[in-house]
Amino acid sequence: MTSPASPSRIVFIDVDGTILEHGTVIAPSTVSAIRAARARGHLVYLCTGRSDGDIHPDVRAIGFDGAITNGGGFATRGGELVLQHTMPREDVERLIRTFEEGGIQYFLQSHEGVFASPGILSLMSGFLRQRAARRAEDLQHLGVDDDDLLDAVLREASDRYRPLAEAPMDAIAKAVFVSERSDSVDHMQAELGERFHVIPGSMPMPGGSNGEISLRGINKGAAILEILDQLGLDAADAVGIGDSWNDVEMFQVCGTSVAMAGADPQLQALADHVTTGVLDDGVHNALVALDLI
Known part of the structure; x- marks a missing residue:
């Protein structure tokens, strides 16, 4: 008998050093874990410093509900541009x-x-x-x-x-x-x-x-708050997973933050949890530990 699914949540997940290792390598468990989380009713958004046009095709093929890109400069939902903050x-x-x-x-x-x-x-x-x-x-x-x-x-x-x-x-x-x-x-x-x-x-x-x-003021955390407001969701139900200094504001606004094992120790200290490495099932282990899959 399977346990009942936990209440739906929203996950914001970094790309480089979190989904991708050294540019193109993805652990198979990362793909299956993200898809399982979405199948269970959770929303999963990319949250990356990359531009939308620079997201690796293998990452895009995993399937996501939306994406925050350029470190908070843009965001899409279902392929539609819903947030745009460009420099003058x-x-x-x-x-x-x-x-x-x-x-x-x-x-x-x-x-x-x-x-x-x-x-x-x-x-x-x-x-x-x-x-x-x-x-x-x-x-x-x-x-x-x-x-x-x-x-x-x-x-x-x-x-x-x-x-x-x-x-x-x-x-x-x-x-x-x-x-x-x-x-x-x-x-x-x-x-x-x-x-x-x-x-x-x-x-x-x-x-x-x-x-x-x-x-200043354009960052992943600020974009996450805008997306949550658009969706009518609470930041307490948001999970942020990342490994870089551009993830600090994401960690600050999400109710639960997870750092990858390869992150700088100072960044790990800012997170609520530290998971295993990118190719050591880090994303999968994080979603399991948080009862998202």
Whole structure:
């Protein structure tokens, strides 16, 4: 005899480092767990720093009720855009000037895509090589073979990012930067001032540092509150699962927060629960522990 289903809840779940490991690898248990939670009547939303156009097809194929993207800049429900917070053009132009004056490479993100400054992929070559090596280990762990991983990773990066000249300057919500400076996050915050919110990025670069920039007040937590208001749901019934510094506000607003085992220990300390790693059934174990599946 099966136990009765728990009351319906809503889950907001990060992508990189939570669903995806090293860019493309997903534990099979993550797919089945998310689908089981939805089949049980719970809503499941992606909640990611990626743009909607940059969500990996394998993630999208899992099936979700909606998505918060660009770290809170946009949100969709059932394929319909229901939330949009873009930067005024003058703020985007200020970001570009600050990046270029500091010799910092960057991406600009809109709802549809990601636009790369000319030198960023060469600067990220070490990161991309590292990602290919780690992806090979991950696939071996899951019993999957894949040849020519480095070529695949480099080709994927080239395909994902469009030239900066194509960026829609009136539709940008977020910027990501990569620098050879170790103090670039603090430097950018000091240069830009309180109008902008600068946080450490999630790319494990071999050297230097990286970060994410949005307008202050635009974050995953604020977007979650807007979505909950639209749905008439209580934040106490919301679950947030993530691993990065852009998940802090999500942890703050959701009634229950879960950090992945790979998250920074300081971030784990902010969460109500810590689950196992991405490829060690972390999402599945979290949903089981919370009686969502």
